Amino acid sequence: MKKMVITCAITGAETTREHNPNLPISPQEIADGTYDAYKAGASIVHIHVRNPDGTPTQDVEIFRETIKLIREKCDIVIETTTGGAVGMSPEERLQPIQLSPDMASLDCGTVNFGDEYIENTWPMMQQFAEEMKKHGVKPTLECFDLGHVYLANKLIETGLLEAPYHFGMVLNVPGALPYTQDNLKYMLKVMPENSEWTVVGIGGKGAMMGVADAIELGGFMRQGFEDNIYFEKGVLADSNAQLIERAANMAKDAGYEIATPADVREIFNLKSK
Numbered sequence: 622m623k624k625m626v627i628t629c630a631i632t633g634a635e636t637t638r639e640h641n642p643n644l645p646i647s648p649q650e651i652a653d654g655t656y657d658a659y660k661a662g663a664s665i666v667h668i669h670v671r672n673p674d675g676t677p678t679q680d681v682e683i684f685r686e687t688i689k690l691i692r693e694k695c696d697i698v699i700e701t702t703t704g705g706a707v708g709m710s711p712e713e714r715l716q717p718i719q720l721s722p723d724m725a726s727l728d729c730g731t732v733n734f735g736d737e738y739i740e741n742t743w744p745m746m747q748q749f750a751e752e753m754k755k756h757g758v759k760p761t762l763e764c765f766d767l768g769h770v771y772l773a774n775k776l777i778e779t780g781l782l783e784a785p786y787h788f789g790m791v792l793n794v795p796g797a798l799p800y801t802q803d804n805l806k807y808m809l810k811v812m813p814e815n816s817e818w819t820v821v822g823i824g825g826k827g828a829m830m831g832v833a834d835a836i837e838l839g840g841f842m843r844q845g846f847e848d849n850i851y852f853e854k855g856v857l858a859d860s861n862a863q864l865i866e867r868a869a870n871m872a873k874d875a876g877y878e879i880a881t882p883a884d885v886r887e888i889f890n891l892k893s894k
């Protein structure tokens with residue numbers, strides 16, 4: 622049976638301490654939380670970083686420090702965001718790529734985000750893919766709508782990406798595609814061959830639907846405070862590791878082995894193999 626890859630989306634750009642007081646913010650907190658999530662079964666960490674006041678930033682020095690502290694603790698696969706936060710320029714968002722992380726998110730289309738939106742034009746997508754190729758970074762093609770999966774196919778046709786491709790199917794972002802299993806299945810239907818996928822369900826219910834669908838449909842899982850701050854309805858999660866542990870246990874109960882970082886480097890044919 623296929624091994625289950627679990628990504629921990631540890632901080633995100635939008636979650637605050639007011640939402641959940643256990644949110645890791647500083648590079649040290651992110652590294653400590655990552656290590657706990659790794660011990661609980663995460664083999665990839667998806668990172669955003671913050672200024673000391675908690676606001677989102679793409680500052681390359683803060684990414685450098687965070688990655689260094691994570692590397693001192695474990696060999697978890699590191700995926701940096703290039704989504705950044707609402708209102709950031711493409712150049713600002715691309716900064717962490719110069720550090721050659723193992724992987725990075727690549728948003729495959731402009732998306733509504735509550736009252737705001739995140740801009741991802743077709744030229745930007747090509748620019749991001751080129752930059753990732755230059756630095757040996759594996760993109761995770763984040764799709765928030767069905768049309769984004771078609772655009773990801775078009776990006777693959779440019780030859781800028783290497784197989785196997787990795788999709789992040791993001792469901793339930795306010796203003797984008799709601800999470801229903803039918804919607805996810807349709808996205809998977811449009812995904813090209815030689816692809817792996819991780820389901821990213823937003824909110825407490827979305828996160829749990831993601832775990833169930835990854836098990837049922839043979840994909841990978843993502844959990845963490847970027848996507849969901851609750852352990853159960855009305856009860857805040859104590860830590861990212863608590864969410865990872867539950868997902869890992871559910872996958873194990875369903876017969877999966879949990880992938881290690883070395884497995885992930887193999888499965889995605891990462892340059893850091």
Ligand code: ZN
Nearest residue numbers: 633702704847
């Ligand atoms: Zn993110």
